Amino acid sequence: MATISTPSLPFCPPPKDQKGENKVEFFDFTSLAKEGKVPKEFIWPTENWVKSSGENIELPLIDIGLIKSDESAMAKAAEIVREACIKHGAFEVTNIGVDIDFNDLVLQETGNIFKLPLDKKISAIAKDAGFSVAHAERYTTVLPWKETFTFMYNHNSKNETQVIDVVDSLLGQEFQQTGLVYQKYCDAMNDLTKVLLELLAISLGVDRKHYQSFFEDAVSMMRCNFYPPCSANLSGALGNGPHCDPISLTLLLQDQVGGLEVFADNKWLAVPPKPNTFVINIGDTFMALTNGLYKSCLHRVFVSNKVERKSLTFFVSPRGDKTVSPPDELLGKEESRKYPDYKWNELYQFTQKTRRVDAHTLDSFVAWRSSSDASN
Numbered sequence: 001m002a003t004i005s006t007p008s009l010p011f012c013p014p015p016k017d018q019k020g021e022n023k024v025e026f027f028d029f030t031s032l033a034k035e036g037k038v039p040k041e042f043i044w045p046t047e048n049w050v051k052s053s054g055e056n057i058e059l060p061l062i063d064i065g066l067i068k069s070d071e072s073a074m075a076k077a078a079e080i081v082r083e084a085c086i087k088h089g090a091f092e093v094t095n096i097g098v099d100i101d102f103n104d105l106v107l108q109e110t111g112n113i114f115k116l117p118l119d120k121k122i123s124a125i126a127k128d129a130g131f132s133v134a135h136a137e138r139y140t141t142v143l144p145w146k147e148t149f150t151f152m153y154n155h156n157s158k159n160e161t162q163v164i165d166v167v168d169s170l171l172g173q174e175f176q177q178t179g180l181v182y183q184k185y186c187d188a189m190n191d192l193t194k195v196l197l198e199l200l201a202i203s204l205g206v207d208r209k210h211y212q213s214f215f216e217d218a219v220s221m222m223r224c225n226f227y228p229p230c231s232a233n234l235s236g237a238l239g240n241g242p243h244c245d246p247i248s249l250t251l252l253l254q255d256q257v258g259g260l261e262v263f264a265d266n267k268w269l270a271v272p273p274k275p276n277t278f279v280i281n282i283g284d285t286f287m288a289l290t291n292g293l294y295k296s297c298l299h300r301v302f303v304s305n306k307v308e309r310k311s312l313t314f315f316v317s318p319r320g321d322k323t324v325s326p327p328d329e330l331l332g333k334e335e336s337r338k339y340p341d342y343k344w345n346e347l348y349q350f351t352q353k354t355r356r357v358d359a360h361t362l363d364s365f366v367a368w369r370s371s372s373d374a375s376n
C-alpha cells in the first residue's frame with residue numbers, strides 16, 4: 001500500500017504543578033479566530049500538510065436500506081466495498097434509516113455545545129469523556145486546530161438512556177434535548193454498525209455473522225468535532241494530521257464545509273461532503289481482523305480560513321479485553337500472520353500513553369510491544 005512517511009509526533013504532556021496536577025495552557029479559539037492569531041503550538045511539521053492533489057476521491061456509495069432488503073444488492077455491494085477496502089479503506093453509505101433532516105439536527109445540536117464558554121468546556125474535561133480543547137490537556141505542541149466532545153457507548157447496554165445520562169452528567173439539564181438527539185443518533189450508529197459488519201463479512205467471504213458476534217458487546221466512542229476557522233489553514237495548522245484511526249470502523253458524518261482528505265493512488269484526495277451521507281473508514285484494528293487484506297484508511301483534515309466545520313465520528317471498537325485475531329478463513333495455508341494477536345485495550349492505551357496516533361500507529365505498537373516483551 002502506498003503510504004507516506006511523517007516523523008512521529010512529540011508526545012509532550014503539560015508540566016505538573018506543585019500539587020502534581022497538569023498545568024495546562026488552554027487556547028480560546030473564539031478570540032484566536034477573531035484576531036486571526038495562530039500560536040506556534042498549532043504549527044505542524046511540513047510533511048504533514050504537503051499539498052493536496054486538488055482532486056476529489058470518488059468513494060463507492062452503498063444504499064443501506066436497499067441492501068438490508070435485497071440479497072442480490074447486498075452481494076453487489078459486497079464486491080464494491082471489497083475493492084475499495086483493499087485499495088484505500090474508505091466507502092460511503094446513505095439511507096441508513098433516519099429521517100433525512102435528523103442528520104442536520106444532530107449537526108446543529110453539535111454546534112450548540114461548542115458555543116459554551118471556554119471555562120465551562122474546561123470544567124467538563126474528563127477521562128475518555130467530555131471536552132478537549134485542542135488536546136492541550138494532553139500535549140503542549142503540534143496541537144490539532146479543533147475542540148472535541150466525547151463519550152462512550154455500550155452497544156449491548158440494557159440502559160436505553162445511557163447517552164442521555166452521560167450528556168446530562170457532563171453538560172447538565174439545559175442540554176437535555178442534545179442528550180435525546182445524541183441517544184437517537186448513537187442507537188442509529190449501533191444499527192448501522194451491525195449492517196456494516198455483515199456487509200464486510202460477506203465481502204471477505206467469511207461467515208456473515210462472524211464480525212457481528214465479535215463486536216456484539218462493542219464499546220464505541222462517540223466524538224463530536226468542532227474546527228474553528230483558522231488563518232493558517234494552508235500554512236501549518238491542521239484539524240487532524242495524517243493518521244489512520246486505531247479503532248475498527250469509523251462512521252463519519254461531516255457538515256457541508258469540506259476539509260477531509262484520504263490518501264489514495266499516492267496522493268491526497270478531497271472527500272467532498274454529501275448530505276445524509278456517512279463516510280466509513282476501515283481502522284487499524286479491522287485491518288488486523290482481516291490479516292491486512294483491508295487497508296486502514298489514511299486520512300487528514302484541513303480547516304477553513306472562513307467558516308467553522310463540524311463532524312461526528314462514531315469509533316467502533318470491540319470490548320477492551322477482546323483479542324484481535326483474523327478468522328482462519330483469511331489465513332491461507334502458507335499465508336503468514338501480518339499482525340500478532342493483541343487485546344484492543346493494549347493498542348488503545350499505547351495511543352494514550354506512549355505514542356500519538358499518526359500514519360504508523362499499528363506497526364509502531366507491534367514493534368514497541370515486541371521490544372518490551374524482549375526486554376522483560
Ligand SMILES: C=C1C[C@]23C[C@H]1CC[C@H]2[C@]1(C)CCC[C@@](C)(C(=O)O)[C@H]1[C@@H]3C(=O)O
Pocket residue numbers: 144221240243244245246247315348351352356357
Ligand atoms: C483510539 C482512538 C485514539 C483517537 C480516538 C480514538 C480513534 C481515533 C483517534 C484520533 C481521533 C485520531 C486523530 C488523532 C487523535 C489524537 C485526536 O485528534 O483525537 C486520536 C484520538 C486519541 O488519541 O485520543
Ligand SMILES: O=C(O)CCC(=O)C(=O)O
Pocket residue numbers: 225240245252254260299300301310311313
Ligand atoms: O472530522 C473529520 O472529517 C475526520 C476526523 C477524524 O479523522 C478523526 O477524528 O479521527
Ligand SMILES: [Fe+2]
Pocket residue numbers: 240243244245250299
Ligand atoms: Fe480519523
